[in-house]
Amino acid sequence: MRYGDGGGLTVEGRQRREAVRVEAAGLFADGLRPPEVARRLRVSSKSAYQWHQVWTEGGVAALASRGANGQQCKLSTRCQEKLAAYLDQGPAVHGWDEDQVWTGVRVATLIGRKFHVSYSVSGATRLMHRLGFTPQVPARWAAERDERAVTVWKEATWAEVKAPGRPATDGSASRTKPGSPADRPRDARGDAAAAPRS
Numbered sequence: 001m002r003y004g005d006g007g008g009l010t011v012e013g014r015q016r017r018e019a020v021r022v023e024a025a026g027l028f029a030d031g032l033r034p035p036e037v038a039r040r041l042r043v044s045s046k047s048a049y050q051w052h053q054v055w056t057e058g059g060v061a062a063l064a065s066r067g068a069n070g071q072q073c074k075l076s077t078r079c080q081e082k083l084a085a086y087l088d089q090g091p092a093v094h095g096w097d098e099d100q101v102w103t104g105v106r107v108a109t110l111i112g113r114k115f116h117v118s119y120s121v122s123g124a125t126r127l128m129h130r131l132g133f134t135p136q137v138p139a140r141w142a143a144e145r146d147e148r149a150v151t152v153w154k155e156a157t158w159a160e161v162k163a164p165g166r167p168a169t170d171g172s173a174s175r176t177k178p179g180s181p182a183d184r185p186r187d188a189r190g191d192a193a194a195a196p197r198s
Helices: 011-029 034-041 045-058 077-089 104-115 121-130 147-161
Strands: none
Touching (some): 011 045, 077 104, 077 121
């Protein structure tokens, strides 16, 4: 699951968890042991013991949320705005004039050229999504492709060479049991009247 702020919980989720930890600190201050705190707050005993240790060493302040986890963006907010403007201009303005498609590779290259920051293709793709863009993969057609010839082949030639489908029969739909024993010839393997073993 992806989150809007780059990973971990949302702001509201972090605030809810922090409130539970602060409540646990109050219970620890009242003299309750971690197993009882875990039961009252409906959290794991392991969490209650960890919170108790942190609270013992650093007080309530040590249980405060440390903010969003995950790696920070390499580009400042201003640089991200500039990048969005560059992407709006289109690839041709920046040297890719063979088609009007932004790919992850092109965006990573553009970031390197304009901001002197190295981005991987996947990192550039994630940044594009964060800015509201989607990478596009160009369709690759042969330069010699003749659409009319392709259409004629599909309509005429393919209809002639295509293998016919299976004939409709009264059989089983099971792959492991192709038909009932009544449909088998009498001399088929597995028949009850098979030759005795010698």
